[in-house]
Amino acid sequence: MKTEFIPIDYDYFDFEGKNFARVIGRNPQGKRICIIDSCDVYFWAILKNGLSERKTKNLIEKIEKIKLDIKGRNTIVEKVEIHKKNFLGKPVKALKIFATNYKDLHDIADKLGFEEIEKRRGYDLGFITHYIIEKKMVPMHWYEIEGEVLSNSQEFGGIDSVLDVDLCINLKEFKEIDEKKFAPKVLAYDIETDELEIGKGEILMISFVSEEFKKVITWKKPAKKMEHKIPVEYVKNEEEMLKKFAEYVKKISPDFLVGYFSDGFDLPYIKARADKLEIKIPLGLDDSSPKFSRGGFAGSMTGKIKGIVHLDILKFIRTAYSQYMQSETLSLNEVSNEFLGEGKKDFVFQHSSKISDENWEKYFEYNLHDSALVFRLFEKVWYDIIGFSRVMQEPIFEVSRNGMSKNVESYILHNLDKFGEIPEKKPTHGEIAERRYMEKYEGAFVFEPIPGIYENIAVFDFTSSYGSVIVTYNLSKSTFVGKNLNKIQGKNTHHVETNGENLYFSKKEGFFPEMLKEIIEKRKKYKQELKTSSSADDAIKKARSNAYKLLANASYGYQGFFGARYYCREAAAATAGFAKKSIHDAIKNIDKGGYKTIYSDTDSIAFLLSGKTEKQTVEFLDNLNSKLPGIMELELEGFFSRGLWVTKRSGNLGAKKKYALIDKDKRIKIRGFETVRRDWCALARKVQNTVIKQVLEDGNGEKALKYVKEIIIKIKKREIEKKDLIIKTQLKKPLEEYKAISPHVIAARKMHEAKIPISQGNLVEYFIAESKEKKKLIRDRVKLPDEKGEYDIEYYLEHQILPAVENIFQVFKVSIEEVIEGKKQTKLGDF
DNA sequence: GGATAGCTGTTACC
DNA sequence: ACCGGTAACAGCTATCC
Numbered sequence: 003m004k005t006e007f008i009p010i011d012y013d014y015f016d017f018e019g020k021n022f023a024r025v026i027g028r029n030p031q032g033k034r035i036c037i038i039d040s041c042d043v044y045f046w047a048i049l050k051n052g053l054s055e056r057k058t059k060n061l062i063e064k065i066e067k068i069k070l071d072i073k074g075r076n077t078i079v080e081k082v083e084i085h086k087k088n089f090l091g092k093p094v095k096a097l098k099i100f101a102t103n104y105k106d107l108h109d110i111a112d113k114l115g116f117e118e119i120e121k122r123r124g125y126d127l128g129f130i131t132h133y134i135i136e137k138k139m140v141p142m143h144w145y146e147i148e149g150e151v152l153s154n155s156q157e158f159g160g161i162d163s164v165l166d167v168d169l170c171i172n173l174k175e176f177k178e179i180d181e182k183k184f185a186p187k188v189l190a191y192d193i194e195t196d197e198l199e200i201g202k203g204e205i206l207m208i209s210f211v212s213e214e215f216k217k218v219i220t221w222k223k224p225a226k227k228m229e230h231k232i233p234v235e236y237v238k239n240e241e242e243m244l245k246k247f248a249e250y251v252k253k254i255s256p257d258f259l260v261g262y263f264s265d266g267f268d269l270p271y272i273k274a275r276a277d278k279l280e281i282k283i284p285l286g287l288d289d290s291s292p293k294f295s296r297g298g299f300a301g302s303m304t305g306k307i308k309g310i311v312h313l314d315i316l317k318f319i320r321t322a323y324s325q326y327m328q329s330e331t332l333s334l335n336e337v338s339n340e341f342l343g344e345g346k347k348d349f350v351f352q353h354s355s356k357i358s359d360e361n362w363e364k365y366f367e368y369n370l371h372d373s374a375l376v377f378r379l380f381e382k383v384w385y386d387i388i389g390f391s392r393v394m395q396e397p398i399f400e401v402s403r404n405g406m407s408k409n410v411e412s413y414i415l416h417n418l419d420k421f422g423e424i425p426e427k428k429p430t431h432g433e434i435a436e437r438r439y440m441e442k443y444e445g446a447f448v449f450e451p452i453p454g455i456y457e458n459i460a461v462f463d464f465t466s467s468y469g470s471v472i473v474t475y476n477l478s479k480s481t482f483v484g485k486n487l488n489k490i491q492g493k494n495t496h497h498v499e500t501n502g503e504n505l506y507f508s509k510k511e512g513f514f515p516e517m518l519k520e521i522i523e524k525r526k527k528y529k530q531e532l533k534t535s536s537s538a539d540d541a542i543k544k545a546r547s548n549a550y551k552l553l554a555n556a557s558y559g560y561q562g563f564f565g566a567r568y569y570c571r572e573a574a575a576a577t578a579g580f581a582k583k584s585i586h587d588a589i590k591n592i593d594k595g596g597y598k599t600i601y602s603d604t605d606s607i608a609f610l611l612s613g614k615t616e617k618q619t620v621e622f623l624d625n626l627n628s629k630l631p632g633i634m635e636l637e638l639e640g641f642f643s644r645g646l647w648v649t650k651r652s653g654n655l656g657a658k659k660k661y662a663l664i665d666k667d668k669r670i671k672i673r674g675f676e677t678v679r680r681d682w683c684a685l686a687r688k689v690q691n692t693v694i695k696q697v698l699e700d701g702n703g704e705k706a707l708k709y710v711k712e713i714i715i716k717i718k719k720r721e722i723e724k725k726d727l728i729i730k731t732q733l734k735k736p737l738e739e740y741k742a743i744s745p746h747v748i749a750a751r752k753m754h755e756a757k758i759p760i761s762q763g764n765l766v767e768y769f770i771a772e773s774k775e776k777k778k779l780i781r782d783r784v785k786l787p788d789e790k791g792e793y794d795i796e797y798y799l800e801h802q803i804l805p806a807v808e809n810i811f812q813v814f815k816v817s818i819e820e821v822i823e824g825k826k827q828t829k830l831g832d833f
Numbered sequence: 834g835g836a837t838a839g840c841t842g843t844t845a846c847c
Numbered sequence: 848a849c850c851g852g853t854a855a856c857a858g859c860t861a862t863c864c
Contacts, residue, residue: 302848408848410849442851443852445850445851446853557849558850562851603853651855658854676855742858805856
């Protein structure tokens with residue numbers, strides 16, 4: 003039997019003591035196919051340097067005799083081979099030790115406490131990762147596969163008869179073929195409940211949206227008969243609803259069952275209710291219930307369904323997009339607004355016992371709309387998900403949940419073979435604790451600006467700054483030579499002084515910098531291709547380029563991350579050190595070229611054109627670049643007609659990380675100002691934004707001042723809407739743990755008292771209200787948005803509007819404080 | 834009792 | 848649970864005079 007196949011979901015099972023990969027995917031006709039395949043399982047024992055042939059032979063004989071009888075399995079060392087490999091860039095002799103069952107590799111490795119063995123590695127990869135590396139059946143690529151069809155066969159314990167797939171194939175051969183179009187079957191879902199605590203209350207309804215199917219299933223039938231605008235299906239009770247849910251998933255049989263925060267809410271809730279009602283939720287292709295694991299870190303759950311990829315879009319959005327997004331929270335509402343231009347439907351929650359018939363109708367619509375949003379979000383992020391899966395070479399279930407450090411590591415592990423490298427192990431708990439305890443190292447350089455408004459500015463920045471530094475200076479764990487070396491030891495190395503130490507790195511290329519070089523080159527190439535082409539597969543190219551970009555950006559952080567296999571604090575410190583040197587040199591050269599640097603932060607430089615033309619400046623840039631080492635490269639971020647730098651709140655020093663630029667097309671770029679911060683009220687942000695815009699457009703503060711005066715009057719006349727005065731602050735830890743009781747903590751306590759659910763990570767909203775008694779502390783004047791009370795005029799003037807604009811006006815020598823206070827006097831009569 | 838230095842907490846940016 | 852560092856700022860406490 004021969005067919006074409008795209009692998010989507012991977013898992014494995016044991017049969018007669020051996021491991022088998024089970025890969026679920028589709029063929030071009032849309033048939034669901036399961037392939038069963040096996041691969042060698044092995045790990046490495048790196049031998050002591052210069053071990054004699056005789057001793058090696060003896061050692062191999064000892065190892066070949068190892069037998070394990072644990073966990074109900076009989077595992078033996080199947081064979082032992084000797085190989086020349088590299089470990090951390092150094093050539094080593096290593097034994098490749100093959101075993102029966104992958105799960106026993108660790109235990110066998112534990113038995114190898116022989117003095118001839120230096121290190122044991124490669125026993126901690128995960129079977130699927132191991133399988134993909136061994137067989138090169140990479141997720142989301144197309145293959146032509148050949149094998150024996152299993153049809154009610156007894157092979158593998160009759161696995162094909164329990165799996166609900168069109169074809170089950172015992173794989174014999176396969177080869178990669180050209181990319182084909184693949185349209186996944188997607189089903190989005192969402193549930194509504196009375197209680198937020200998992201399993202505490204009943205599930206009231208479940209909605210589904212797929213390409214051609216929309217439905218709300220509920221057992222909450224309104225008292226009177228209603229004509230619904232949307233498809234609503236009534237069932238007898240919660241139990242029937244859950245059974246219906248499973249039936250529909252089975253019937254539609256999607257490749258992806260998609261939710262939003264569904265790892266943490268929808269799926270575990272469904273499971274909890276099913277457990278309570280003592281029923282099964284047979285979602286898997288083998289009718290198994292979803293399985294949950296507390297993967298990775300603090301309490302975060304993942305829900306897995308056999309054969310169907312359960313996708314929690316929130317998790318992917320968090321790792322792949324959140325740092326580039328405008329949304330202040332990652333709520334479905336805000337994220338949909340940003341990505342789709344449409345948010346959730348309005349609905350005022352009530353307990354189900356109090357909902358009127360009309361409101362049930364609205365509730366159903368609200369629920370269905372959520373699923374529709376999730377479905378559309380999936381479409382929006384789908385290409386990036388494939389891009390991640392292909393580039394990192396891990397299944398979608400994994401890449402969609404992993405953080406960037408894990409993704410960087412996946413990329414490395416899947417590319418080690420090209421370098422003959424044996425994989426490094428995960429750090430132990432002890433090592434992690436030690437790494438976390440390490441002192442912090444010196445970071446980036448920030449230029450102290452002279453406050454003022456400037457004209458004709460250019461901004462250069464280093465492309466993939468830290469990544470380029472790592473590549474150019476070969477910075478990694480395997481290329482680190484040592485610190486504070488003497489002249490002879492430090493020969494032929496890259497060297498940098500930072501944190502009062504001298505760090506040395508070999509000039510012989512290491513695999514980590516080489517991999518990163520390829521990542522940066524590929525990113526460049528694909529980006530270039532995107533510029534010149536406009537074909538239908540643009541989305542794929544864009545996603546691929548994006549995946550490489552994110553990988554490049556995360557690789558510096560990876561080497562400094564305590565959980566990394568290839569953690570190297572020295573490499574991370576040196577990266578920051580070399581980057582600092584690069585930016586200092588660039589500033590020097592720019593100033594030497596007749597320009598004047600006015601600001602710089604980490605990898606970017608803003609400078610005055612000082613009479614030179616844009617054309618001259620571009621040529622100057624090319625010239626600069628021709629002299630830069632390695633792959634270091636400056637690029638033009640843009641020309642700007644005006645720029646604004648302000649003073650710090652205290653003192654006359656220029657404030658760093660706070661500036662605004664405007665280009666010829668009046669496009670404005672604002673960095674660091676309160677305008678972009680959610681812990682300032684909307685009014686202060688709007689006022690500041692308007693003032694910045696006005697000042698940048700005019701080059702003076704006159705119109706802006708007039709505007710601010712008007713706002714001050716409005717505030718005093720109480721003409722400002724409350725929604726513009728709400729301050730939002732995130733609760734970063736459990737309410738009880740706060741030592742400092744700041745306003746947002748008071749607000750959170752108030753919410754708690756009012757039985758509004760509030761927990762770690764939630765946004766707290768409040769405003770500052772006027773009080774009759776003189777209350778000095780702001781926290782004593784905190785009120786929740788729906789509490790009655792007038793806003794505190796003085797607070798909003800002195801603590802929101804004034805600090806938002808005073809530094810800006812100071813640039814024009816206008817004291818806004820006097821303007822506010824001046825009005826204070828006139829309050830008695832003039833207003 | 835008021836001023837203020839310094840710490841805590843939070844967020845943003847690169 | 849991607850890093851580390853740099854920075855700003857509000858609120859609050861401890862401490863000094």
